[in-house]
Amino acid sequence: MEEIQKTEIQKAEATSSVIRAESATGDLRLHEFRSRIFRNTRFVRVWLPPGYDDPENAGRRYPVLYLNDGQNLFEAATSFTGVEWQADETGDRLIREGRVPPMIIVGLDNAGKERVREYMPHRSLHPMMLRAHGTRYPAFLFKEVFPFMARTYRVASGPENTGLGGSSLGALIALYTVAVRPGVIGRLLLESPSLWASNRQLIRQSRGVKRWPERVFLATGTSEVGRQERDQSVVDDVRELAAILRRAGLGDNRLRLVIEEGATHHESAWARRFPEALAFLFGS
DSSP, X not given: OHHHHHHHHHHHHHTOOEEEOTTSSSEEEEEEEEETTTTEEEEEEEEEOTTTTSGGGTTOOBOEEEEEOGGGTXXXXXXXXXXXXXXXXXXXXXXXXXXXXXXXXXXXXXXXXXXHHHHOOSOEETTEESSOXXXXXXXXXXXXIHHHHHHHSOXXXXXXXXXXXXXXXXXXXXXXXXXXXXTSXXXXXXXXXXXXXXXXXXXXXXXXXXXXXXXXXXXXXXXXXXXXXXXXXXXXXXXXXXXXXXXXXXXXXXXXXXXXXXXXXXHHHHHHHHHHHHHHHHOO
């Protein structure tokens, strides 16, 4: 049964169409991707580094950073707020400057109206979410997306070559994934994580995690919500998660904590911090 299921998944993925994004910096390819785990279709946006198709690099394999809310990463026209992370421009610049090795950046689109359900692993009263599907996300990533990328592109294996991240609820589900499946992801990017969700359950869950990624970039702003009491609560949650990580053995060489004064819960803030995040996670 497992082999039949595997074959069906491979067939579904193999029929994915490919679109070249003309407005992006460099080579951005959009794959229409059918998930049997979530039972829906989304785009997987694959940004390839300079020189990927050059004949001399035909045998080279590349580290990969997977990021949630892929619509917001590369093109302003598809971003929820009309502001993008500029992941393509930043990746291209840092690679050409030698600050990070040539690498692939993958944007995993959210599922629109199902976004909150897919990115929340626990039931919640605020927001009201009694049928959360986030516990399926690790299987979606590891059983569907990873095999697709391994078949389609020259990706390097191992946690040291594999990153995962996102912002807001996209960061929350990334944190959940490394907590329940330790040892697969070696680079973790958490931007303005929604740690308040489900009555802070993921913070409590994190206290029991024994193995964390080799490098973690954790950041938030001091004006995430726009109300002083809530803003302070958001910062306190992020500091508490950082303390948990430090107690687990992550020193300054493995954990970068950024509390940006005045920064809001917005793509512009995440774009501004992305160069530092990428350099810390994948730089030497």
